[in-house]
Amino acid sequence: MSLEFQELDRDPQSLARTGEMKLAGIKVQTPMFMPVGTQAAVKTLDSYDLEDMGYELILANTYHLYLRPGEVIRSFGGVKRFMDWKGALLTDSGGFQVFSLAAMRKFVTGGVEFQSHIDGSKHLFTPERVLDIQGMLGSDIMMVLDDCPPGDADSTRLEDSLDRTHRWARQSVEYYRQGQEQGRFQNQNLFGIAQGGIDEKLRSESLSMIQALPFAGVAIGGLSVGESREDFYRVLHHLGPELDEKRPRYLMGVGTIPDFLEAIRCGVDLFDCVLPTRNARHGIAYTRQGKLNLRNAIHTESQEPLDTECQCRACRRFSRGYVRHLLRAGEITALRLLSIHNLQFFFDFFVMARQSIQKGQFMSFYEGWKKIGF
Amino acid sequence: MSLEFQELDRDPQSLARTGEMKLAGIKVQTPMFMPVGTQAAVKTLDSYDLEDMGYELILANTYHLYLRPGEVIRSFGGVKRFMDWKGALLTDSGGFQVFSLAAMRKFVTGGVEFQSHIDGSKHLFTPERVLDIQGMLGSDIMMVLDDCPPGDADSTRLEDSLDRTHRWARQSVEYYRQGQEQGRFQNQNLFGIAQGGIDEKLRSESLSMIQALPFAGVAIGGLSVGESREDFYRVLHHLGPELDEKRPRYLMGVGTIPDFLEAIRCGVDLFDCVLPTRNARHGIAYTRQGKLNLRNAIHTESQEPLDTECQCRACRRFSRGYVRHLLRAGEITALRLLSIHNLQFFFDFFVMARQSIQKGQFMSFYEGWKKIGF
Numbered sequence: 001m002s003l004e005f006q007e008l009d010r011d012p013q014s015l016a017r018t019g020e021m022k023l024a025g026i027k028v029q030t031p032m033f034m035p036v037g038t039q040a041a042v043k044t045l046d047s048y049d050l051e052d053m054g055y056e057l058i059l060a061n062t063y064h065l066y067l068r069p070g071e072v073i074r075s076f077g078g079v080k081r082f083m084d085w086k087g088a089l090l091t092d093s094g095g096f097q098v099f100s101l102a103a104m105r106k107f108v109t110g111g112v113e114f115q116s117h118i119d120g121s122k123h124l125f126t127p128e129r130v131l132d133i134q135g136m137l138g139s140d141i142m143m144v145l146d147d148c149p150p151g152d153a154d155s156t157r158l159e160d161s162l163d164r165t166h167r168w169a170r171q172s173v174e175y176y177r178q179g180q181e182q183g184r185f186q187n188q189n190l191f192g193i194a195q196g197g198i199d200e201k202l203r204s205e206s207l208s209m210i211q212a213l214p215f216a217g218v219a220i221g222g223l224s225v226g227e228s229r230e231d232f233y234r235v236l237h238h239l240g241p242e243l244d245e246k247r248p249r250y251l252m253g254v255g256t257i258p259d260f261l262e263a264i265r266c267g268v269d270l271f272d273c274v275l276p277t278r279n280a281r282h283g284i285a286y287t288r289q290g291k292l293n294l295r296n297a298i299h300t301e302s303q304e305p306l307d308t309e310c311q312c313r314a315c316r317r318f319s320r321g322y323v324r325h326l327l328r329a330g331e332i333t334a335l336r337l338l339s340i341h342n343l344q345f346f347f348d349f350f351v352m353a354r355q356s357i358q359k360g361q362f363m364s365f366y367e368g369w370k371k372i373g374f
Numbered sequence: 375m376s377l378e379f380q381e382l383d384r385d386p387q388s389l390a391r392t393g394e395m396k397l398a399g400i401k402v403q404t405p406m407f408m409p410v411g412t413q414a415a416v417k418t419l420d421s422y423d424l425e426d427m428g429y430e431l432i433l434a435n436t437y438h439l440y441l442r443p444g445e446v447i448r449s450f451g452g453v454k455r456f457m458d459w460k461g462a463l464l465t466d467s468g469g470f471q472v473f474s475l476a477a478m479r480k481f482v483t484g485g486v487e488f489q490s491h492i493d494g495s496k497h498l499f500t501p502e503r504v505l506d507i508q509g510m511l512g513s514d515i516m517m518v519l520d521d522c523p524p525g526d527a528d529s530t531r532l533e534d535s536l537d538r539t540h541r542w543a544r545q546s547v548e549y550y551r552q553g554q555e556q557g558r559f560q561n562q563n564l565f566g567i568a569q570g571g572i573d574e575k576l577r578s579e580s581l582s583m584i585q586a587l588p589f590a591g592v593a594i595g596g597l598s599v600g601e602s603r604e605d606f607y608r609v610l611h612h613l614g615p616e617l618d619e620k621r622p623r624y625l626m627g628v629g630t631i632p633d634f635l636e637a638i639r640c641g642v643d644l645f646d647c648v649l650p651t652r653n654a655r656h657g658i659a660y661t662r663q664g665k666l667n668l669r670n671a672i673h674t675e676s677q678e679p680l681d682t683e684c685q686c687r688a689c690r691r692f693s694r695g696y697v698r699h700l701l702r703a704g705e706i707t708a709l710r711l712l713s714i715h716n717l718q719f720f721f722d723f724f725v726m727a728r729q730s731i732q733k734g735q736f737m738s739f740y741e742g743w744k745k746i747g748f
Contacts, residue, residue, distance in 0.1 A: 039703040040696070046707055047691065069699045075675050076695060084691040301449050313422065317458040321450060322414070325443045329413040332706055333420055 003141070003189040003216040005248045011362040015240045015267035018354045021248050023189060024088045024140040026056050030248060030269035031353055033260075033346045034059045034090060036277070039068070040083045042343070043277050044336040047085045052313065053344045054351075057088040059272045062143075063097030066133050067116050067123075078138020090191075090272075091139035093130045096148055096221075096253070107164070111145070127168040128175045135185055142185070143219065144172040146193040151226025158197045161222075165195045166209050173213050189216035191250060197222060198231040200238045211244045218243065219250040220268070224259065233262050240266030257286075257349065257374040261366050264353055276346050280338035283327050285320075286345040290373045292320070294338070299324045312344035313337075377515070377563040377590040379622045385736040389614045389641035392728045395622050397563060398462045398514040400430050404622060404643035405727055407634075407720045408433045408464060410651070413442070414457045416717070417651045418710040421459045426687065427718045428725075431462040433646045436517075437471030440507050441490050441497075452512020464565075464646075465513035467504045470522055470595075470627070481538070485519070501542040502549045509559055516559070517593065518546040520567040525600025532571045535596075539569045540583050547587050563590035565624060571596060572605040574612045585618045592617065593624040594642070598633065607636050614640030631660075631723065631748040635740045638727055650720050654712035657701050659694075660719040664747050666694070668712070673698045686718035687711075 004022040011017065019030040035042045035050060037060045042050060050058060060079050076082040080089050095112070098105050102114035111126030127145045134142040145168050147161040169192050179185045192215035196203035211218055220239065223232050236251075243249050243266075250270035251263045260271060276286065283295040287307040292299070294306075305315035306323065314323070314337040326334035349369075356365035378396040385391065393404040409416045409424060411434045416424060424432060434453050450456040454463050469486070472479050476488035485500030501519045508516040519542050521535040543566050553559045566589035570577035585592055594613060597606050610625075617623050617640075624644035625637045634645060650660065657669040661681040666673070668680075679689035680697065688697070688711040700708035723743075730739035 039700070039705055041700055041703075041705045041707040044706045044710070046687075046711065048687065064703075068703055069674070069695075072674055072695065072699070076677065076693070082693075082696050082699075084696075300443070300446055303450065313420075317421065319450070319456075321443075321446065322456055322458075325446070325456075326413070326415055329415075329438075329442055331413055331415050332418045332709065333415040335706065336418070336710065337420065 002187045009358045011357045012360050013363045014265045016264050016357045016362040018357045026088045028057045031264050034272040036274045039064045044339045059090045062091045062094035074136045088140045090141035091134045093143040093145040095145050127171040141189050148222045191217040193219040193221040195222045198227050217248040221252050224254050236266045276342035277339045280342045281335045294324045306341045312341050314341040376561045383732045385731045386734050387737045388639045390638045390731050390736040392731045400462045402431045405638050408646040410648045413438045418713045433464045436465045436468035448510045462514045464515035465508045467517040467519040469519045501545040515563050522596045565591040567593040567595040569596045572601050591622040595626045598628045610640045650716035651713045654716045655709045668698045680715045686715050688715040
């Protein structure tokens, strides 16, 4: 593994911490959010835009890129060269999209079979196959294939999922080890994923099993997948003290400002979610006073920027009234300006969160932001 | 009028010329192309993008902005402040869109009545009313209301259009003069529009009538509206020697590289068209070797930029293969990268055209570009 992680500061009143992750010649300060470049582009944006905001690490989706454009990416030397992204890249395993997007999917011996949502073609993902694909994609962090059950899964489904997730985790580690011996997966790091639904016992068991394997980082999967926010937070608080200090901890697919606050409090380092850009495309802007719906008529004559404290490309020059006009007029420019703003807002939120941890004041940061209705 | 125009160079073998137009504290080199910011944004782009490309003068559509957002723009101090555009702005009269977009339109005493294509509401455009609206929009160049007949209009319709166009032109000049005396239309310049279809006699008559009025610039309307290219070019060549040397000459709604070449050859200074951005949204890139359709499979593995000689934001970092992937994947980013590239290509084309005129070599520039199949 080429990834180095170092914890830097620890909050005195919570498990919140700052850290620095070195990989691919890049230093990533944690806690941090990763924008999602689903199909080798964060929607409406390009690599310049992400650099301008300050991001150093983004995510791309294996399921999407495997189906389209597929092997073409190999001839370009991987996703990073394909999109000319000079920062670091994490790819997911594709498993989550198989269950949320594929036209059909079923577990078969060794993996999961599915039909493409694009053309109905049949494919098989195994723990080994998704590492091969991520090898082709050239990401700096690869995720293992796991079985992420829905939030309302019963105990049989949950135990079944754990067995499969753990078996696949061991196979992944072995396949990765063998690959490295053969000169493959150079400078690519492998993260494990713990599951367990909302059952604290299963959660501890899974985390312990995953942390016993030589992963460069540990992810918590299967949260924020339909369970109540109460259950979500209960599990987070249960897991917090059990998370390995030496490795980066990644809460997958999360999400919202209150969820970030809760998870940072429990010691989480990394996040990813499509919400800031998806909300942007629905006309929503994040501000230090909460979310704004730019489709509301109240903004028609507003000459204020989206957020008066924001210095993003959109806020430096454009008003709420202008963005609202562009939205109503169906102009793509509006979606882009809001995407830039929202991702800058997320970046800045994590900068402020880190500063509060450095000062030993995370809990007052937490309280302050929890009061805002996000 | 605050606009100053000076002819700089003249080509020895044609009517092609370079010039400098000063308005709104901006110097615009001619011949030049104006990107079309239909609804106060060039589609997919923002004001930073247009500045980056080098543009100093853009166009916005009165019909669209009058209907939406309408009077709101006044409270923002005009379109330029609304979109934070620091260059110069030309607005059309709205007449052309009334005939191409409105749900219903008919000539009534004094103007043209129409129904909005957005909500069916009824409106009346008169020569005076469209100047009032352009006054509200705060453009640096306002266009008079004219009657632009279709390319296949018969002689009765054509003569009717000329009468109306000329009557409206005189009314516009008078209303503008009165307005200026009352302190209105400050720093706003008025351009006239000559019509006449493909009839050389009517064209001469109309141009002569319009040029006899104290307009800051003269536009040729009613070309490239459905007539044959042969007729289009015949009329251009007929008009060329009759165009006033002291004023900028604007060929409205044109268009393509061959049309630019022909019109520059005949002494035209200004152009506008939605083609570079509309083509971008259809996956077309302009190159020094002709147009490319990025949807063609031949580009799948291409690591070349869209145009190897282009230095636009897209070509500096992204390949044809990447742009093609984004297009196929339905990513908005592709539309934006192609829009940037195409507008940069148009800008650069006009820089090269001016250089050829400065060197007295426009006709070899003309011949070279005419050979490329655009």
